[in-house]
Amino acid sequence: MEADGTFERFYEENRDRVFRAVSVALPGAEAAEATSEAFVRAFVRWRSVRRHPNAVGWVVTTALNYQRSRWRRRRVAALAAPALTAPPPEPLDPTLVAAVRALPQRQREVVVLRFLCDLSTEQTASLLGIAPGTVSAHVHRATTALRAAIAEHEEELQHG
């Protein structure tokens, strides 16, 4: 398929960005597998994904929906291994990362797409197949939960 050349450019331009966003939401090895799996799927369906209004968002959403226990294949784990040759860096903000990972699936997706991928409410809604109002509601719940987690952590620090 002659269009595959455009996939290679798409992958090289966006691999880091996708991996970084996914790394906030998913822990270490899972983020690497999820990112690999999502890009492989994008390649398999490249004919349609390349025409998607938000192909990068599509890949990130696919990665966030990667369910390791159900869909994990040895091949994907092997494929993703080079992404883990360097030890995963200490999260810059462990409290916040833990709080993001503790969010319900849908809120986590919305936080990543809206604020790590800088997608609009409409783009996020379209990718997730939900209404824009629902996206806003999830954002609100998520920020409330994150703020609470941050505050609780700070209180623990103060009071030992």
Added chain:
Amino acid sequence: MADDGDVLERVRTSIPAVSFRVATRDLVAEGRRRRRSTRAITAVGVVAVTVAAFATPRIASPTRVAGFTVFEVDGRNMIGLTVASVDMEPTLRPGDIAAIDIDAYDDGRLPDRGDIAVFTSPVPTTCSHIFVKRVVGVAGDRVEQRDGEIVVNGNVIEGLRRDHHQDDLGPWTVDPGHVFVVGDNLDNSADSRRDAFGQVPVASIIGRVEPSIELDRADIPAQPACVAAATAASSGQ
């Protein structure tokens, strides 16, 4: 009180500056391999797919679903099913072609929680509709709906889509020889939560969706959308 902007800025600055080191070449090779394997179609021919008659005295006769072309993927017998409804979104969307492993429950193998099962209508009809739903409870499990979540043996089932508040339902205990199914799109699914639908007899399950196999329309022979089920009881009614 800090506004949302504070929290969101903090989220943004939490992004690690990592590189993704999977080589383009390796990723493309895996993609090509997948495309090839779904196209290695060996049409076994149009067959009557016989639902395995499990060795329980209660099952009188197997249900045959005719008209599907069986093809082979990675050595497994599959049929393709075009998804026409939204009840399994976002996992399966209208237009997706699901690959069904029709050998999954042979030899007495029972569905596991989390399997996406494909089964014929629990209610006899002239045109047997094929249902695709997620198995959340197996024989002996206690299933209920609380705060819009499905809870099985006290554990909340993650990953199902819920957008609106729903009534609490249940609890149910799953009968032997049956499974409790729901659509991933909980708000838009008629499933075991409804009395008229009920628990699904294992004997009516044709196979299991293999979610890691993606099919394009061009890859498989056209499958009928709705097939006539030949059972011992029905004949044109």
